Amino acid sequence: MTDFRTTDSRTTQQPPAADALAFLTRPGLTRLWTAVRARLERNGLEPTGTVRLQNLDAQEREALSLLLAKPLTAPTASVRLTDLDTRLRSSAVGRGLTETLQLLGPPLTDRRAARDATAAERARLWSTAEASLAGTRLSAQPWAAQWLEEIRRGGAIARQEPGLAATIVTQAVQTLATLFPGVSTEPAPASWGRGELATRTTGSAHGLDDGTLLSRLVLRGIALARGVDFPADAPGRRSLWRMAAVTPDEVSSTVLTYGLRPVGDTWGERALHERADHHLETHLTLRELRGLYLDLPPRTRIHVCENPRVVEAAADAGCTAPLICTSGSATTVVLTLLDTLAAADCTFAYHGDFDWPGIALANRVMHRYGAEPWRMGVTDYEYLATGARLRGTPLLALAGTSVDAVWDAELSSAMEVLGIALHEESAIDLLLEDLT
Template structure:
């Protein structure tokens, strides 16, 4: 006759290596199955000396499993065996909890998935209120697994901070701490953790460049969004930039304009007081060679021109944010993909007029001996769609220096 649930010494198995083996196997199964006491688990019988005898007792078998290498442990029967008064009267779940807390790993994973899904929905909702464009969609897509869920490398808190920061960009020369306070109400929100990296990844997609890892590259990338990491390093060079104020920096700018001297303005200088232009038009170029040529050729007669010297810095944005109402901004860049993107953003941000950034100017400047291959991600030119098409066809970039004679005529 088969043995009962209380056979073979009953509670005498408590505290033995044999019972420890069964409980460890049961714990692993339960924690991966919503803590449900159901199903079975394989037990290696050589894990403890008398394990086959204990398994026979739990399974209600009169024969030992001496020749078998493994056996299936039915969790429901094991629970009933442990719960029998002769075997201690404490069921499987309570027995395991007496030893250590049980982790419902399925529930924990499901809760985490819910939290990440809500965080992703919140991010999408917040960014949907901005007009940043498709690069933000590409950034969010880059954070997802193949099944559309938020990737494991992305912390929920970091995503929330990064999204809030991106929603308030671009800034006009604000510091990192000011942006953090504006976006999150916490000046330290961008001082550490994963949020700064996520923001930089998004800005890299916007600029069509790899995410920088060096301090200078990181500073310059923040500055493309008008955020200052260092108010003394962020600068803009101007020529002929006369202003209506009379404070120290204003006088320096006016004196330099009268003398035809290119004048570098740091973000720190710009924040010392307003610098309101007196000219009706401000020209913006990308390369310092244009300002140098204008200073050499036109001197104090040059029109007001601002040089970004590459990607527009926080200082550029801060200066232009203080422009006189009604001022026309004429903006240009190199004829390359980055140049098209920068001009496009200037049109959107400042209602700028593209300055000789058209198909005719490109074709006039195009010369295989003085051009170079286009690099990076292609861009569009909504103000003159044929320009981008022509650049696609030729595959050549033309630097701004090739157009200096035409630019000087506009500045005179």
């Protein structure tokens, strides 16, 4: 058995003997060290207070009796950390409680000091933010103080690394000060591109990209300045940017169209007409959609597909029916066009991939626009799957979590049974018949 009796003080300067370390790491002391570690980390690493151990087994009572130099027979024990510290210093271990726990590992964390440091960093952050705000004309705006208080309470900034948090808040203040340089809530007369503004205030053209924390903070400030609610979707965010004389990116994302023949007589409508007459597809940007007057005859049937290959095939075949392609996802520009056509009293028929993401997208489009399924029933799926097998086409396994098709209660079950995913291209011949 390890000799854990009091030793000469000269041993405190020596590394603990192997048998002393072996004693400290015996299983019977595991719960003690866990409890002591937690208490030390709460105490600022000071050996004060008491830990209480319950339901001790025989192995634990024996180990504690040897460690504390007193017999323990009860199933419960209270250990004062000061007594344990003294006992360790005068034993073969030769060091105090904190040093012993550091030796046994892992390293102790002074949680009190960490909390104090975090609080100090947070105080410095908001002090810097207030100073930054005070250095601009925003300080005269009641909404600016409200904005700073809201982002302080929101918590998103506090979750960032301190240096990054300070940078984001400072850049948000600088951006708002650039947009509202006067003493009123009216934006500057100059119009900014969002990338240009981001470069000016952050050094990066992508600093104010949609979805970034910085862009959210700036938009919240714009909403307060203009007295409007914070938007919940991408179109609303773009509208809010424009309220501050900022033009968001409206040209990089497009929607693929074919056969649109609006009744208007502006050059934009005429261009769509001519391209449709020449069987040419057209990519429309958000910027174009804002300027187009898409008035079609009432109840015009618009076919909507998921894959660009369908549009290409329709153009090659000289089809005449209007066709919109989601290109695999209902992005803002796609929804903007469909919203515009829905407002013009158009109706929709939708076709997509027979896989789970395709079913999910079809559900969204059908729910939002009351679209009819277009060759998307269980009989269509089974017909295409059978044809693929008969032709010896390599079959693509259906993967992922199943999604119920809202328009056909039997479709998802049939897809699970056959286990085959069918991309839209497999139905092109059938789709072209409907578009001719």
